[in-house]
Amino acid sequence: MSSEYEPLHSMASEFFAKRAVPRRSQWCEQGRIDREFWTSAGELGLLCCAIPEQYGGGGATIAHDFAVLDAFVEAGLSPASLQVHSIVVPHYLLAYAPEGQRQRWLPALASGGAVAAIAMTEPDTGSDLKAIRTRARPCAGGYAISGAKTFITNGSSADLLIVAAATEPGRGARGLSLFLVDTRQVTGFTVARVLDKIGHHDSDTAELVFQDMVVSEDCLLGQPGQGWQMLMGQLSQERLSVAVAAASAMKRAIRLTVDYANARKAFGQCLIDHQHVRFELAECATIERVAGVFLGDCVERLVARSLDSTTAAMAKWWFSEMECQVVDRCLQLFGGYGYMKEYPIADQYLNARAQKIYGGTNEVMKEIIGRTLRQ
Ligand SMILES: Cc1cc2nc3c(=O)[nH]c(=O)nc-3n(C[C@H](O)[C@H](O)[C@H](O)COP(=O)(O)OP(=O)(O)OC[C@H]3O[C@@H](n4cnc5c(N)ncnc54)[C@H](O)[C@@H]3O)c2cc1C
Numbered sequence: 001m002s003s004e005y006e007p008l009h010s011m012a013s014e015f016f017a018k019r020a021v022p023r024r025s026q027w028c029e030q031g032r033i034d035r036e037f038w039t040s041a042g043e044l045g046l047l048c049c050a051i052p053e054q055y056g057g058g059g060a061t062i063a064h065d066f067a068v069l070d071a072f073v074e075a076g077l078s079p080a081s082l083q084v085h086s087i088v089v090p091h092y093l094l095a096y097a098p099e100g101q102r103q104r105w106l107p108a109l110a111s112g113g114a115v116a117a118i119a120m121t122e123p124d125t126g127s128d129l130k131a132i133r134t135r136a137r138p139c140a141g142g143y144a145i146s147g148a149k150t151f152i153t154n155g156s157s158a159d160l161l162i163v164a165a166a167t168e169p170g171r172g173a174r175g176l177s178l179f180l181v182d183t184r185q186v187t188g189f190t191v192a193r194v195l196d197k198i199g200h201h202d203s204d205t206a207e208l209v210f211q212d213m214v215v216s217e218d219c220l221l222g223q224p225g226q227g228w229q230m231l232m233g234q235l236s237q238e239r240l241s242v243a244v245a246a247a248s249a250m251k252r253a254i255r256l257t258v259d260y261a262n263a264r265k266a267f268g269q270c271l272i273d274h275q276h277v278r279f280e281l282a283e284c285a286t287i288e289r290v291a292g293v294f295l296g297d298c299v300e301r302l303v304a305r306s307l308d309s310t311t312a313a314m315a316k317w318w319f320s321e322m323e324c325q326v327v328d329r330c331l332q333l334f335g336g337y338g339y340m341k342e343y344p345i346a347d348q349y350l351n352a353r354a355q356k357i358y359g360g361t362n363e364v365m366k367e368i369i370g371r372t373l374r375q
Contacts, residue, residue: 005067012046012071021075024202031194032157032204033081035115042112047086051094056107061303062087062237066244073248076344078200078351079241080153080358085109087241088234089116092162092178096221096230101180105160117158119149119208120231126151127364129164129231130172134210136165136179142216143167145179148192148209151358155206156191159184163210164231167224176227180219188213199350235360236312240298242359246319246352247295250288250326253348257281257330264335277333284326291322310372317365320355327352 019040027033041047049064051057058064065087072082090109093102108114125131134147145165149155161181168175183189193207222230258281261271271277298315301307331338331345338345356362 005064008046008049008064009067009071011044012068013075015041015044015046016071016075016077020072020077024077028201031201032154033202035157038085038112038115040112042110047112048090048106048110049086051090051106051110055094055102056110057090058110063299063303066241066299069241069244070248073245074252076252076347078203079245079248080200080205080354081203083238083241083245084118084153085116088238089118089160089162091234091237092118092221092230093180095233096178096226097180098218101218105180109160114159115154115157116160116162117152117154118162118164119152119155120164121149121151123148123150123207127361130176130228132164132166132176133169134163134165135169136167136177138167139214142214142219143179145181145210145213145215146188148207150207151195152206152208153358154204155208156194157204161208162221164227171225173228174225176231177224178221178227178230179215180221181213181215186213186215198353199347200354232309236307236309237302239312239316239359239365240302240307242355243295243298243315243319246323246355247288247291249323249348249352249355250284250291253327253330253345254281254284254288256345257284257333260337261333271333280329280333284329287322287326291319295319310369313360313365313368316359317356317362317369320352320362323352323355 020037023034023037045058046068049058049060049068050062053059069079069082073079090106093105105114109116120129122132122134124133134145134149136143136145145163147165159182161183163179163181165177165179166175167177181189188211190209191206192209195205195207197205261277261281264271294315298307298311327348331349334343334345337343340346
């Protein structure tokens, strides 16, 4: 991380240490982040850093949002809620929403007064987004949306939901559209279930049902049938944020394990004095260092708007894979303690696993990369 981001990073770290870490076990019990956290993070300018000031954002770059995300993960918090709220949803609004909707929502997201989510995945389809069955039918004054979504981060706490729905079923990608839904105002919106996950306990993941949920015409993002294009335009940023979270998680796992290996004794010496332990940590630290260079390059390209979808896919699969490998190796060095919930490395192990699944599975990432290699 360059010195440009350090003041923001250290302010974020201090804030998360004081206002999030002590609340985390409560968040895990209730399965969601407190409202108060969002508003106090907003007050401090830690949300939506890359959104222009005229819309209440920080007027900075996405790299600033990544610095905040890095501090969040380093504090031991799972990344998805913050990613979706600050790094994903506001950019759909900025790029595609009518001006009235931008003015309505962006200041609310940046201040933490409203929480955001995006609903693409359905019970019957995730990777194959073109097959989604949620339907949006034109009706008097707008669209009536019916269908179901699952695994939606912030799903039960979101005030603003972006919903992917078919406006012309049977046309695949060309029949897909995106809608803004104010969950506080619509009828026909139900949180069917808050899902019980193996990790990410501090983050809310829900199943949602829409029954003739009517939204006005200006809730459509872009034009009917442009949903796929918009998703493809935004997914690289989301995928790179997964890589950023993975890099932060590796850093944290190595730091925790180095401390442990220097303190824990076995066979009359510290763990770190055993060559195998040093070699394990040496390899993990090298992966982390190499990863930092690749990540820096990707972030620079994203800020310069030149990050291509293939490189973003490479970053998403490789970083999440490395995170799982590094965290697993670190957990092993904790011995039995690594398997105990009270040890943060155990949490990291469970959180890491989701990173290979969301934002597009790693198999889908390899498909995207592999396609470019066919002659
Ligand atoms: C914690 C968490 C948070 C999430 N948050 C959100 C969210 O906020 N919004 C949202 O919309 N979704 C969210 N998701 C859903 C996530 O994006 C999907 O789970 C993911 O895209 C995979 O879809 P699926 O679960 O339907 O799996 P499927 O698509 O059914 O895939 C099952 C398996 O088959 C493999 N597979 C599928 N197609 C191919 C292929 N063509 N080639 C090779 N292998 C293939 C997959 O890689 C996977 O291993 C979240 C998921 C989790 C776990």
